[in-house]
Amino acid sequence: MKKQTLQKRTKIANDIMFYIYTHIETNIDIEELSIDLNVSKFHMHRIFKEAFGKNIYESIKSIRLQKASNLLLTNKYSTISEIANECGYSSQSSFIKTFKERFEMTPKQWKKGGYKEYSNNILQQSPKAMESKADFNEITPTIVKMPFRKAYYIRNRGYNINIKQTWQKMQVWRLTNDINEYKEIALFHDNPSITPLNDCQYIACIETNEDEELKSDRLPDFKIADGVYARFDLQGIHGDVLKFTHWVYHEWLPRSEFETTTKPSYVEYRKNNFLSDDNEFDLSFYVSIKF
Numbered sequence: 001m002k003k004q005t006l007q008k009r010t011k012i013a014n015d016i017m018f019y020i021y022t023h024i025e026t027n028i029d030i031e032e033l034s035i036d037l038n039v040s041k042f043h044m045h046r047i048f049k050e051a052f053g054k055n056i057y058e059s060i061k062s063i064r065l066q067k068a069s070n071l072l073l074t075n076k077y078s079t080i081s082e083i084a085n086e087c088g089y090s091s092q093s094s095f096i097k098t099f100k101e102r103f104e105m106t107p108k109q110w111k112k113g114g115y116k117e118y119s120n121n122i123l124q125q126s127p128k129a130m131e132s133k134a135d136f137n138e139i140t141p142t143i144v145k146m147p148f149r150k151a152y153y154i155r156n157r158g159y160n161i162n163i164k165q166t167w168q169k170m171q172v173w174r175l176t177n178d179i180n181e182y183k184e185i186a187l188f189h190d191n192p193s194i195t196p197l198n199d200c201q202y203i204a205c206i207e208t209n210e211d212e213e214l215k216s217d218r219l220p221d222f223k224i225a226d227g228v229y230a231r232f233d234l235q236g237i238h239g240d241v242l243k244f245t246h247w248v249y250h251e252w253l254p255r256s257e258f259e260t261t262t263k264p265s266y267v268e269y270r271k272n273n274f275l276s277d278d279n280e281f282d283l284s285f286y287v288s289i290k291f
Contacts, residue, residue: 010220012037013051016044017059017189021225021262024063025088030056052189052201053157064088065102066191067262068095072111073254080107103194118194119250125197126159128239136247141230146286149224151185151205159197159242166204167274173219174206183207184269187224191265193246205266225263229286230256238279241267248287256289263288 019033034041049055054062068087075083084095099107105114123129152173156166167184174182189201205224234244245265253260265287273281 007220009047010051012039012044012047014220014222016048016056017052018222020056020060020063021264024060024067024262025086027088027090028060051155060088061098061102062190062195063262065099066194068099068107069103069110069115069194070191070249070253070260072107073115073250074257074259083107115194115250119246122193122196123243123246126239126242129242130239132237132239132243134236134240134243136234136244136252139232139234141232141252143289144229144231144286146226146229148226149185149207150221151187151207151224152219152221153187153203153205154219156202156204157198157200159192159200159202163202163204164274166202167272170204170206171275174208179206179208181209184272185224185266186269187264187266188245189264191245191249192242193249197242224266225288227261227263227288228290230258230289232285232287233283234285235282236280238273238281241273241281241283244285248285253287258289258291261288261290 015037016033020028030041030044034044037044039047045055048059052059064087068083071078071083071086072080078086080096081092084092087095089095089098096106099110103110103114103118105118110118154166154169156163170184183206185205185207187203187205189203190199192200206219207224232244232248234240236244248265249260265285267283267285269281269283271280271282273279
């Protein structure tokens with residue numbers, strides 16, 4: 001495939017995903033979106049599935065359910081019907097049916113504590129996370145307003161051992177381009193506290209000075225969403241990150257009275273455990289919130 005064609009297809013896939021995240025509470029019109037992007041629905045679906053490993057409708061469904069699963073815990077005074085409407089469902093019955101298919105329990109059962117068992121089953125998919133002895137209860141976030149962040153990236157399907165190789169590829173790209181001032185960022189397109197780890201979209205990113213002239217434009221770029229985030233500063237070893245993510249979504253958020261949004265969480269590494277010899281990290285974790 002020609003480089004220009006690949007870049008165009010990647011941009012279309014990213015534009016579709018950004019549109020889904022920012023319009024998840026509405027009736028997303030695929031026909032209208034294809035007109036806006038000037039590409040046929042057939043090609044739009046094919047391009048998207050090549051990039052993300054699942055079709056557009058599956059992604060819409062997944063993002064809506066991720067949002068709903070969080071709102072059920074943080075919106076203590078909202079009814080099931082209100083949460084269904086906020087997540088783009090036309091009826092409470094269709095929402096309950098879809099939720100039960102995904103999480104094997106009703107929204108009511110989830111809200112009453114079923115989320116803990118479901119989340120723990122996800123955590124057990126990572127032996128390193130199960131070995132973690134970290135305690136996060138004394139950690140307090142800083143509330144910050146973040147700008148858009150432009151980043152070059154490689155997408156990794158799954159929260160797995162392949163992430164190390166993905167970061168090594170990013171290293172080669174950075175060194176080839178003589179990039180000395182940069183930040184390493186990981187974006188979580190899926191919430192790893194409720195998504196099977198093999199299905200998580202993990203995005204390894206390099207943020208650099210926009211004015212730098214790159215010797216290679218092989219990697220695509222996109223913008224990480226701006227907005228208000230809770231920033232947690234954290235140090236530890238490899239397995240602690242996943243355990244921490246579960247704590248943020250299923251312990252800190254419900255207590256905080258904040259809501260999260262559909263914007264993906266991300267981490268900024270000061271020390272990257274996937275590249276360090278000792279598997280240790282030093283990072284800031286950003287979760288999008290509103291009140």
